[in-house]
Amino acid sequence: MKSIRAMALVSTDPASxxxxxxxxxxxxxxxxxxxxLLDEIKVSTISDVGERDDLPLVMIYPEAVVYGPVTPExxxxxxxxxxxxxxxxxxxxxxxxxxxxxxxxxRSRLGSLPVQQRIVLSRAGIIDPESLDDYLIHDGxxxxxxxxxKLSPAQVIDEVEKSGLQGRGGAGFPTGRKWGFxxxxxxxxxxxxxxxxxxxxxxxxxxxxxxxxxxxxxEAMTIAAYAVGxxxxxxxxxxxxxxAYQRLENAIRQAExxxxxxxxxxxxxxxxxxxxxxxxxxxICWEETALxxxxxxxxxxxxxxxxxxxxxxxxxxxTLVNNVETLANVPHILxxxxxxxxxxxxxxxxxxxxxxxxxxxxxxxxIEAPLGITLREVIEIYGKGMKKGAQLKLVQTGGSxxxxxxxxxxxxxxxxxxxxxxxxxxxxxxxxxxxxxTCVVDLAKVLLQFFRFECCAKCTPxxxxxxxxxxxxxxxxxxxxxxxxxxxxxxxxxxMELLSNCGLGQTASVAVRDILKHFRxxxxxxxxQHVCRAGVCKLGEPLVKES
Amino acid sequence: MSDDTKxxxxxxxxxxxxxxxxxxxxxxxxxxxxxxxxxxxxxxxDQRDAIIPILSELNEAFGYIPGEALGKIRRLINSPDExxxxxxxxxxSIASFYQQFSLKPTGxxxxxxxxxxxxxxxxxxxxxxxxxxxxxxxxxxxxxDKQWTLLTTSCLGLCAVGPVILVDEDLYGxxxxxxxxxxxxxxxxxx
Numbered sequence: 001m002k003s004i005r006a007m008a009l010v011s012t013d014p015a016s017x018x019x020x021x022x023x024x025x026x027x028x029x030x031x032x033x034x035x036x037l038l039d040e041i042k043v044s045t046i047s048d049v050g051e052r053d054d055l056p057l058v059m060i061y062p063e064a065v066v067y068g069p070v071t072p073e074x075x076x077x078x079x080x081x082x083x084x085x086x087x088x089x090x091x092x093x094x095x096x097x098x099x100x101x102x103x104x105x106x107r108s109r110l111g112s113l114p115v116q117q118r119i120v121l122s123r124a125g126i127i128d129p130e131s132l133d134d135y136l137i138h139d140g141x142x143x144x145x146x147x148x149x150k151l152s153p154a155q156v157i158d159e160v161e162k163s164g165l166q167g168r169g170g171a172g173f174p175t176g177r178k179w180g181f182x183x184x185x186x187x188x189x190x191x192x193x194x195x196x197x198x199x200x201x202x203x204x205x206x207x208x209x210x211x212x213x214x215x216x217x218x219e220a221m222t223i224a225a226y227a228v229g230x231x232x233x234x235x236x237x238x239x240x241x242x243x244a245y246q247r248l249e250n251a252i253r254q255a256e257x258x259x260x261x262x263x264x265x266x267x268x269x270x271x272x273x274x275x276x277x278x279x280x281x282x283x284i285c286w287e288e289t290a291l292x293x294x295x296x297x298x299x300x301x302x303x304x305x306x307x308x309x310x311x312x313x314x315x316x317x318x319t320l321v322n323n324v325e326t327l328a329n330v331p332h333i334l335x336x337x338x339x340x341x342x343x344x345x346x347x348x349x350x351x352x353x354x355x356x357x358x359x360x361x362x363x364x365x366x367i368e369a370p371l372g373i374t375l376r377e378v379i380e381i382y383g384k385g386m387k388k389g390a391q392l393k394l395v396q397t398g399g400s401x402x403x404x405x406x407x408x409x410x411x412x413x414x415x416x417x418x419x420x421x422x423x424x425x426x427x428x429x430x431x432x433x434x435x436x437x438t439c440v441v442d443l444a445k446v447l448l449q450f451f452r453f454e455c456c457a458k459c460t461p462x463x464x465x466x467x468x469x470x471x472x473x474x475x476x477x478x479x480x481x482x483x484x485x486x487x488x489x490x491x492x493x494x495x496m497e498l499l500s501n502c503g504l505g506q507t508a509s510v511a512v513r514d515i516l517k518h519f520r521x522x523x524x525x526x527x528x529q530h531v532c533r534a535g536v537c538k539l540g541e542p543l544v545k546e547s
Numbered sequence: 548m549s550d551d552t553k554x555x556x557x558x559x560x561x562x563x564x565x566x567x568x569x570x571x572x573x574x575x576x577x578x579x580x581x582x583x584x585x586x587x588x589x590x591x592x593d594q595r596d597a598i599i600p601i602l603s604e605l606n607e608a609f610g611y612i613p614g615e616a617l618g619k620i621r622r623l624i625n626s627p628d629e630x631x632x633x634x635x636x637x638x639x640s641i642a643s644f645y646q647q648f649s650l651k652p653t654g655x656x657x658x659x660x661x662x663x664x665x666x667x668x669x670x671x672x673x674x675x676x677x678x679x680x681x682x683x684x685x686x687x688x689x690x691x692d693k694q695w696t697l698l699t700t701s702c703l704g705l706c707a708v709g710p711v712i713l714v715d716e717d718l719y720g721x722x723x724x725x726x727x728x729x730x731x732x733x734x735x736x737x738x
Contacts, residue, residue, distance in 0.1 A: 201663030204704030239647050240703050281646030297598030299644040358665050364707040432665050446667045
């Protein structure tokens with residue numbers, strides 16, 4: 001398969017053809033041939049572009065820039081400036097329209113955002129997720145082939161370790177090292193589990209991979225199984241993701257049919273079977289030991305650790321558990337080598353991260369960008385700026401268990417270390433952009449309501465702590481708070497962080513800690529003056545401040 | 548939003564057990580239940596890891612897990628020789644743990660409302676209030692005429708188009724209180 005770096009689409013709907021679209025198409029082909037770019041740039045047509053008055057138009061990918069109306073005489077300039085030098089020719093830009101027709105379709109699929117570096121999502125939206133053939137054409141299963149024929153399991157782990165890939169489930173543990181642990185573990189048999197129980201609110205990155213590129217997850221699992229010595233694997237996909245379940249089911253069946261999964265994979269002496277397991281709605285099952293318990297047909301309550309899953313996992317055997325996004329990186333790393341991965345991200349946080357951006361920005365959805373970009377860049381470039389009139393107040397990252405980050409942290413690189421230094425966590429990559437109409441007390445209340453409900457009730461600090469924190473915050477939001485209760489929250493939060501059995505309890509108090517750290521004055525206003533700046537909380541009559 | 552409706556406490560469980568007991572005499576016939584169970588076991592096997600898939604299948608078939616099903620599952624999959632031994636209470640603890648399982652009969656249509664932070668901040672608060680007013684029930688309840696059940700769901704991963712509600716199998720994004728009557732009317736027509 002030839003890989004192209006750009007694509008120019010000429011509109012060929014009846015109105016465009018009437019106005020000379022064919023001449024433009026010919027001009028493009030001639031110009032690109034003349035410039036010797038035939039191998040790099042593809043020229044094609046697009047028909048239904050919707051009702052527009054700037055036809056004929058030309059659309060250039062990957063930036064998804066729309067030019068129009070274009071004449072054949074403009075073509076040399078477009079090729080020279082845009083396709084050769086990468087400059088957008090502002091004078092020829094089409095009018096800003098709400099995208100309709102196939103433009104809307106293409107934009108939503110390919111992403112209309114500049115400088116995205118897509119590894120994990122490189123195929124999502126471009127291939128037919130239900131066709132193994134399509135996946136094979138787009139470099140599918142080459143990495144597995146390379147691993148099975150050219151590399152020993154130890155070399156595969158080396159390559160992953162060299163890449164510096166860190167787990168994308170939230171904790172950021174080095175993937176290669178985890179694989180090494182499982183390989184070195186003594187018990188037999190070993191299991192490989194793909195954690196597709198993406199239940200962190202505001203996170204839907206894994207859904208995109210599962211729905212858009214299910215084969216890559218299966219290929220990566222097979223590679224991992226080969227590396228660690230597992231012969232059986234499970235995909236735990238959450239019950240709410242029905243489409244993902246169907247696509248995975250189909251992908252497993254097709255891969256088995258071609259000898260890429262099951263017995264004697266690639267005709268080699270290597271068997272690997274995958275079971276698909278649907279969850280039944282429990283946030284806590286994202287925690288790996290809870291997930292294992294759930295597969296075993298029990299309540300999804302986390303186990304006491306250590307021992308960790310690499311030594312004592314599913315059915316008490318060594319088990320490797322990896323997140324979907326982590327796995328989706330693996331085939332690319334193996335195919336291109338661990339060194340190749342170093343070009344993305346920062347020195348200590350390699351690679352890209354898939355983020356989901358929501359709410360007060362002009363573009364909401366999924367993006368993939370190198371680790372180490374700043375929040376400002378995410379909002380300005382990928383989110384296309386704040387919504388009209390909105391002022392950034394805070395960002396809630398990483399779903400419910402993530403951090404509340406004030407606007408002042410806008411310029412800190414988003415990677416695992418830098419954020420850890422400031423006491424924030426990237427978590428699952430969800431970015432909820434909030435403006436001044438968001439009340440921090442109300443936000444903390446919703447988050448605690450969530451934790452109170454999702455707590456598995458196994459350990460006391462979390463069960464009682466989350467309920468008590470919720471009660472206090474709820475009191476504050478109704479005008480019954482006291483200033484002492486703020487300190488109680490801090491203390492309770494620390495206790496929960498230290499004493500809880502799993503990540504849920506340890507992070508349940510983060511929201512409270514963060515609002516008291518960054519927005520204490522606003523919380524105090526609720527308590528002392530019965531004033532909610534954002535006008536969200538119903539506090540009754542304001543108390544007059546003593547002068 | 549009533550904060551106490553969703554709390555998993557003892558009274559809630561008691562009610563569920565009672566409701567499950569009441570249903571024994573009601574809707575679901577013995578043969579119907581046996582057939583569904585047989586199908587589920589054929590599909591998922593009779594090992595430990597089949598328990599949750601079997602429960603899911605029953606929940607999907609009947610809208611809830613009938614109380615008498617638990618005893619049947621136990622009898623079907625227990626094999627003490629192989630070290631697999633379950634009690635009814637263990638099965639109940641599993642069935643009551645997961646959010647997607649209901650132990651009470653549900654209405655004809657089930658509305659699940661996402662109450663996670665991203666949906667809440669973009670106007671979910673108003674939507675749930677309006678929903679409760681329209682239907683005249685609180686979260687976790689079923690209407691008198693057994694047409695509607697209002698439940699919450701965890702994040703559906705559609706946060707970019709929040710607030711999101713799920714009516715039976717149909718998803719609705721960017722929901723506003725104004726849009727609700729039209730959405731509900733679609734299902735009322737079928738009645």
